[in-house]
Amino acid sequence: MSRPVIGITCYVEPATFTVWDMTTALLPYMYVEHVARAGGQPVIIPPAGDPAELAGRLDGLIIAGGGDIDPARYGSPAHEQTGYVRKFRDEAEFGLMRAALDSGLPFLGICRGLQVLNVALGGSLHQHLPDVVGHTAHSPAPGTFGRVPVRLSPSLAEIYRDDRVTPAHYHHQAVDRLAEGLEVTAWSDDDTVEAVELPGHPFALAVQWHPEADEDGALFDAFLSAAKRDG
Template sequence: MNGSDAHPQARPVIGVSTYLQQARTGVWDVNACFLPASYVEGVNRGGGTAVLLPPQPDGAAVADRVLDGLDGLVISGGRDVDPAAYGQPRHRLTDEPVGYRDEWDFALVRAALRRRLPLLGICRGAQVLNVALGGTLHQHLPDVLGHSRHQRGNAVFSTSSVQTVPGTRLAALIGEHSDAQCYHHQAIDRLGEGLVVSARDTTEGVIEAVETDPALAADAFVLAVQWHPEERLDDVRLFSGLVEAAKSYATERVS
C-alpha cells in the first residue's frame, strides 16, 4: 500500500527516471544516477510528490513492482536512445548507448502503458515512448534541416515556437501556441503505433509532441514533448496535467 492508497486526497506520487552517466562533484568523478532538480521542482509545483527511479539491471523484471507504488510517471531527458532499438546503425554523432538505461526506460514505459498509468515524456522521454511503440527517429536533425537551431550546444537552450493540433490533450492543456525550450539534435521520424502528433515546430514542422490516439485511448494520459518544460517553471501546466491525471488514477485504484 502506498500513500495514495491510504489517503486518496494526498499529493500523488510521481516517479521520474534518472540519468546514468559520469558525473563530477567536488573531488569525486564517478558513474552516477542523477537528475536536475528542476524536474523534481516541476512535479512539486504541479502538485505532486517526486521520487527518483534510477536505472536498474533486469528492468523488465522489476518495472511492474516499482510502478505498483506510483500514481504517475515522467521519463526524463538525457542521452540518445540506442538506434539498434529501432533497427538503424548508429550515426557518427549519436551518443554511445547508455548501458541499461535504455532497457530500464523502455521497461517503465511498457509497464505504464499496460496499466494505463499517467505518463509524461520529456525530450529523450518522447523518443523512448515513440521507439517503444515501434517508431523511429531522425538521428541528427542538422542532416535533415541544414542547421543546428534545435540544439545550439554548450548547454544553451533555444526557444522554439510550437503549434498544437486542435482536439489533442496537449492543446487542451497549453492552448494553440507555446514557446518551448529546446535542446535536441534528434527528433521523431516515423510515429509509433497508436500515437498521434500533438504539436509541431512552426518553422519546419518538426514533431515536437506526441500523445496516444484519443480514438484508441480517450481517457489515458500519455503525452510526450520534445522540449524541456522543466526549464520554464513559471509555466507548470504539463506537470499539473500529469498530476491531475495521477489523482484520478489513484482514486480509481482505491474505489
C-alpha cells in the same frame, strides 16, 4: 489527501560534487521542483534492478531527458553524431514504459521520453535533426537551450491556453517513422514532430521540448491532475 507518487527516471553518469568525483545517479532539480509545485511527491528512479516492477506502486511516471537511444532498437546503424548511448538505461526505461502503458499509468515523456515512447511502440528516429531541417536551432550549442516556436493541437492548446508556444529545446533527434497508434499533437515550423499522444490512454503525452526548463508549469499541472484522478 496524500500527494501522488511520481516516478522520474534519471541519468547515470560521472559527476563531480562537493569533494567527490564518481559515477552518480542524477537528475536536473528542475524536474523535482515542478512535480512538487504541482502537488506530487517526486521519486527518482535509477536504471537498476527491474524498474518495471515499480509501475504498480506509482501514481504517475515521467521519463526524463538524456542521451540517445541505441539505434539498433529501431533497426538502424549509428549515425556519427549519435552519442551518450546507455544501453542499460534503454533496457530499464523500455520495460518501465511498457508496464506503464499496460497498466494505464499516467505518463509524461520529456525529450528522450518522447523518443522512448515512439521507439517502444515500433517507430524510428531521425538521428541527427540538422541533416533533415538544415539548421541547429533545436540544439544550438552544448548546454544551451534553443527557443523554437511550436504549433499546438487543440488538446495541447487547452493545456497551455494558447495554440502556439516557444518552449526550451535541446534535442538533435526527433521522430522519423511515427509508431502506430500515436497521434502527433505539436509541430515546429520546420515540421519536426514536437509532441505525441496515445489516444485511449488515460494520460500518455510526450513532448520533444523541455518544459522543466520553463517557469510555466501548465504541462506538469495537467499531468498531476491525471495522476490524482488515477490515484
